[in-house]
Structure formats: structure tokens, C-alpha cells
Amino acid sequence: MKLMRLGPKGREKPALLDVEGQVRDLSGVIPDLHASMLTPEGLAPLRALQPSSLPIIEQPGRVAPPWAGMGKFVCVGLNYADHAAESGLAVPSEPVLFTKHTSTVIGANDAVVLPQGSVKTDWEVELGVVIGARARYVSVDDALQHVAGYCVVNDVSEREYQIERGGTWDKGKGCDTFGPIGPWLVTADEVADPQQLGMWLEVNGKRYQNGSTRTMVFGVAQLVSYISRFMTLYPGDLISTGTPPGVGMGQKPSPVYLRPRDRMRLGIEGLGEQEQTVHAWNPELIDG
Template identity: 70%
Template sequence: MKLMRWGAPGAERPGLVDDDGQLRDLSAHCPVLDGAALAPEVLERLRRIDPARLPLLPPETRLGLPWSGMGKFLCVGLNYADHAAEAGMAVPAEPVLFMKPPSCAIGARDTVWLPRGSTRTDWEVELGVVIGRQASYVDEADALSHVAGYCVVNDVSEREYQLERGGTWDKGKGCDSFGPIGPWLVTADEVADPQDLTLWLDLNGQPMQRGSTRTMVFGVAQLVSYISRFMTLYPGDLISTGTPPGVGMGRKPQPVYLKAGDEMRLGVQGLGEQQLRVQARPQP
């Protein structure tokens, strides 16, 4: 299934995407699409619903976050060797973890706002992994059974804040609107192999990122197992698994950063596409 939430910000309702790509209203069968709704038994009940019997939604309907109640927005840094090289950093011996606050998350067609004074805001297309069953100290062989589904994530990053303002990366990762997610959550049964998906991002129609999850340093099962040793993962938690090369700060001969009026289009194979406009946050 392709699950999504639709409607005005703060008033989103559950929906799904049928086999013809049409948006359908699921709210009569699932009043709230949150972490609890991602449990295997709930997803199985939703699969038995005939999408053709659900009300159609207009194609221009706003899509919000695909699910609500995300407790953790976890990210993995430098998880593609070629991206680590363009960033001038070593390939890590263990996964590099950091967090983005859930408050930065927006829908797949919403506006990305440049922070006041920002000159080095960058893009990162990533595969997102959504937890459906509580995971603590899980074995790698069992890790994928804790995954409800997958989604597209754009780990928007202000590089000056991230790398030059002292402390950890969080300052450059957590600005409002820096976590576009979706357009939908694709349940795990529709993703045959999360380690064989293409990723891409275009800026103003120009190709920037092209990659494949085949070249991850640490695969999805490894990451779920590894992270569960340090913290319990709960239904609705999100793991963003790292980005392939082609980010703005790695462009040669001159870095390229986002500016007001830019348009990003990005996607992951089988998981849908984001289309995001960039605007400058107004001065006070």
C-alpha cells in the first residue's frame, strides 16, 4: 500500500494511493494514521479494503506528512562512501547518528524556507525507513520485520550552521522545513529489496544527485539492528539512511547552494516524488 495524509496543515486525514495513482480518502476506515496504525495487524486490515470503494480526492490535494506522531527523526551521516569523499570525510567504521527534530518535518510539496541570513543551505535525497514494531536489541536477521515501510526524505542542511558554528551537526539540520517527507509511505511488502533502489534529485531541472542504495556503507537491516542497541525504536520512528554524492557543497569547481525561487524535484524508486519550492524566510 501507499499510505498518505491529506489536507490543510494540522488537519490532515488518512488516505491512500490506488493502483492507478489516484488519491483516496481512507479516514472512514482509519481515523488516525499514526504509529499505532503501522502495526502489522492494522496494515493487514487496511490491505483488505477495496480502494475503488473509497472517495476520490482531487489530484491537487495537499499531501502532509504520511503519518503522525513521529517520535524520533533519526539520520545516518556519511553512509555512502562516495558522498563521504566529496565531503572530505573518512568512511566511518560505525554508523554516524544524529537527530533532526520532528518539528522540521513538512510534506512533499510544501515550501522549504531558508533561515534568515543563510547562504549555504543544501539538499540530500535519502531513503527513509519507518518503524512499525518496537525494536530493542534486535538481531540483524530479524531487523526488517520491524519495518512498516519506506519513504522519500530530503535531509535539507545549512552547511555553515552544521560545520562551522560549533558543537554537533544539529544546528544545520533542524531548521523549520528542513525535513520534507513523502509523498507517501510505501509498506514494506511492496519493496522487494531496500538495498536495490535508485535515488535522484534535480535542481531547477538540472541533475544533481544520482545513486543507489546498493552502495550504502551500512544497509537498512544493519542500521535498524545497530540503532536498537542504543535506543528503543517505536512505531512511527523514522530513520533517514544517508545520501549519495551530488550535494551542493561537493559540486566542482564551485559549490552550489539553494536560493529563493529554486525548485527541487527528487525521488526514490517506487516511493514517489517530492516537488519543493525554496523561499527566503521574511525578515522581522
């Protein structure tokens, strides 16, 4: 299934995308798509539906984050060897973990707003892994059984805040609007192999990132298992698994960073596409 939510902030309603590309209204079946519903038991009634029996939404409007109630937004740094190289850093021997605040989360096509004083805001297309069953000290062999599905993530990052402002990555990763996700949550049964997905990102029509999850240092199963040693993962938690090369910071001869009115387009094979316009600081775009 390709599950999604539509509508203005605070008035989102659940929907699904059928095999013919029609958006179908789920609001007569469930009031919303919440993290607590991403368990196998919670998804079972949705799997039993005949999508053709659901009303078509002719004008979907705003594409919201695909589910509500995310508890944790855990990210993996330097998980592609060639991205580590362009960053001037060694390939890690264990996954590098950091968190994005859930206040970063926006819909796939919502505005990305530069924080005050930003000079080095960057882009990162990433595979998102959505947890569907509680995971604590799970084995690599069992890890994928704890995954509800996958989504596209843009791990927007302010590099000056991340690298030059005291040494903690969270400062540059956790700004409001720095976590576009979606457009869909694609359930795990529709992704035959999460390590065989092409991914790309463009800024103003120029392709900067063109990679594949094949080249991850640590694969999805390894990451779910590893992270579950340090924290319990719950349904609706999101793991963003790292980015391939081509970020703005790594451009030669000079880095390229986002400016107001820039447009980002990005996507992952089978998981949909995002498009965001970058805006100067404007709290109304964040709060409205």
C-alpha cells in the first residue's frame, strides 16, 4: 500500500494511492493514520480493503507527512563511502547516529524555511525506514520484520550550525522544516529489496545526487538491529539512513548552498517524489 495524508496543517485526512494512481479517501475508515496504527495488526484492516470501493479525491491539495505521532526521528551519518569521502571524513566502523527533532517534519512539498543567519544550508536525499513493531536488541536476521514501510526523506542540513558551532550535529539538522518526508509511506511488502533503490536530487533543474541504496555502508537490517541496541524503537519511529554523494558541501571547486527561491526535486525508486521551494526566514510559513 501507498499510504498518505492530505490537507492543511491540523486538518489532515488519511488516503491511499491505488495501483492506477488514483488518490482514495480513507477518512470514512479511519480518522487519521497514526503511528500506533503502523503495526501489522493496525495495517491489516487497510490491507483488507478494496481500494476501488473508496471515494476518489479529485483535488488532493496539500500532501502532509504520511503519518501522525512520530516519536523518534533517528538519522545515520556518513553511511555512503563516497559521501564520507566528499565530506573529508573516514568511513565509520560503526553507524554514526544523530537525531532530528520531530518539529523538523513537514510534508513532501511544503516550504523549506532557512533559519535566521543561515549561510550553508544543504540537501540530502535519503531512504526513510518506518518502524512497525517494537524493536529492542533485535537481530539482523529479524530486523526487517520490525519495518512497516519506507519513504523519501530530505535531510536538510545547515552545515555551519552542524560543523562550526560547537561540534554537535543536531544544531544543523534540527531546524524547523528541515525534515520533509513522503509523499507516501510505502508498506514493506511493496519494496522487494530496500538495498536496490535508485535515488536522486536536483536543485533548480540540475542533478546533483544520483545514487543507489546498494552502496550503503550499513544496510537497513543492520541499522535497525544496531539502533535497537541503544534505544527501543516503536511503531512510527523513523530512521533516515544516510545520503549518497552530491551534497552541496561536496561540490568542486566551491560548495553550493541553498538560497531563497531555490527549488529542490528529489525521489527514490518506487517511493515517490518531493519538491520544495526554499524561503528566507518567515515564521508564518512554519506555523501557518
